Amino acid sequence: MVAHRGRWTLGDRADDVLRTLPVAVPPGTAALTVRLDYPRGAGVLDLGCLDAAGFRGWSGGARDSFTITAGWATPGYLPGELRPGEWHVLLRLHRIPPDGLEFEVTATTSGTAPAEPEPPAAPPRPHRPLRRDLPEVDGRRWIAGDLHAHTVHSDGAHTIDELAALAAARGLDFLAVTDHNTVSHHPWLPAASDRYGITLLPGQEVTTDRGHANVFGPVNWVDFRRPPDDWLAAAHRDGGLMSINHPLGGDCAWRQPLADRARLVEVWHSGWWDRTWGAPLAFARAWRPDVIPIGGSDFHRPGADALPGSPTTWLLADRDAAPGSAVLDALRAGRTAVSADPDGPLLLRLGEELLALDADGALLAYPDGRHRLVRGDRCLLPAADGLHVLESHRMEVIALCG
Numbered sequence: 001m002v003a004h005r006g007r008w009t010l011g012d013r014a015d016d017v018l019r020t021l022p023v024a025v026p027p028g029t030a031a032l033t034v035r036l037d038y039p040r041g042a043g044v045l046d047l048g049c050l051d052a053a054g055f056r057g058w059s060g061g062a063r064d065s066f067t068i069t070a071g072w073a074t075p076g077y078l079p080g081e082l083r084p085g086e087w088h089v090l091l092r093l094h095r096i097p098p099d100g101l102e103f104e105v106t107a108t109t110s111g112t113a114p115a116e117p118e119p120p121a122a123p124p125r126p127h128r129p130l131r132r133d134l135p136e137v138d139g140r141r142w143i144a145g146d147l148h149a150h151t152v153h154s155d156g157a158h159t160i161d162e163l164a165a166l167a168a169a170r171g172l173d174f175l176a177v178t179d180h181n182t183v184s185h186h187p188w189l190p191a192a193s194d195r196y197g198i199t200l201l202p203g204q205e206v207t208t209d210r211g212h213a214n215v216f217g218p219v220n221w222v223d224f225r226r227p228p229d230d231w232l233a234a235a236h237r238d239g240g241l242m243s244i245n246h247p248l249g250g251d252c253a254w255r256q257p258l259a260d261r262a263r264l265v266e267v268w269h270s271g272w273w274d275r276t277w278g279a280p281l282a283f284a285r286a287w288r289p290d291v292i293p294i295g296g297s298d299f300h301r302p303g304a305d306a307l308p309g310s311p312t313t314w315l316l317a318d319r320d321a322a323p324g325s326a327v328l329d330a331l332r333a334g335r336t337a338v339s340a341d342p343d344g345p346l347l348l349r350l351g352e353e354l355l356a357l358d359a360d361g362a363l364l365a366y367p368d369g370r371h372r373l374v375r376g377d378r379c380l381l382p383a384a385d386g387l388h389v390l391e392s393h394r395m396e397v398i399a400l401c402g
Helices: 010-015 160-169 186-196 228-237 279-287 323-333
Strands: 002-008 018-025 031-037 044-051 054-060 065-069 085-095 101-110 140-146 174-177 199-208 211-216 241-244 264-269 292-296 312-318 336-339 346-350 353-357 363-365 371-373 378-382 388-391 397-401
Touching: 002 018, 018 031, 018 101, 031 044, 031 085, 044 065, 054 065, 054 085, 085 101, 140 323, 160 174, 160 186, 186 199, 199 323, 211 228, 211 323, 228 241, 241 323, 264 279, 264 397, 292 312, 292 336, 312 323, 312 346, 336 346, 346 388, 346 397
Parallel strands: 140 174, 174 199, 241 264, 264 292
Antiparallel strands: 002 101, 018 085, 031 065, 031 101, 044 054, 044 085, 140 312, 199 211, 211 241, 312 336, 336 397, 346 353, 353 378, 363 371, 363 388, 388 397
């Protein structure tokens, strides 16, 4: 057993917010268990692990212990061979009080792997609501989804199966599973996709103290310790995409330098409670003129966040493409729209026209500031270049599209 004890101070955090503590893993090790203890009411320490070759897992502040074996690992961590050598417990000094934070890290190695915990039973496949009657465009169809959600692989309460069942019951066609700073959930997504009839897009929320970004697609672990331009380069190298998350989101607002600004921006986040507040739209327009607007519920657990699909991101996707590729291609091309819910008022671009659905009496705001009144529940209107917004008479945003 290896034990590290001490006190982190604000000076330590100022010097380097990320700290590593060495752990020797001898030959023949079948299991490594690490426990972190500190007074949680006083501060926050985030927890992760590096082996001799690199990343082995991250759970942030959601867990105080983890186990890694060859055949299984605590969610958020990667199972596999325990290579002998010097491993490291990775800590982020997320919140340190003025008088410091006492901590203790204990690491125990064993030549025998404990039995894998019994997983919870998978919920039954739910009844799916009827799809909305939406027009096809050039052989493409509109699909509904959510581009930001979490599971037990980071700080969410639901298993992947439970999340997939909930999203399917909401009528979603796709859902990006974006657990924080880990890819441990990726291998489990295809089976859950088949089980619940929904496309689960692999994702990861690259999470720092100065902003969060989602990386979508079959992208290897993105090192959150690197500058954000490296995150974007990693996403593009592996055929994925990156979005800037909740850019005005309180203590996780985007404050990172980024030389090559990603086009995708989570303009509509579930934390946008008062949609008469125009700052998210102002940010999007200032970020870059050809911004691609998307939405995300950032679902963690019932009662704490909006449900999956609140807001809903709509994509005009190729019918004949593989589901995951269809989602990424539509995002890459900017064929997006966002509504408050799967069955809420909707604004879709159909080539040179816009289709406003279930929005009688709303105002269509054009990129240049002009407005037109929507008449009827299915109204065609001319389109321009840029971000279009449906507003209520109170200037509350009720739908938008690029």
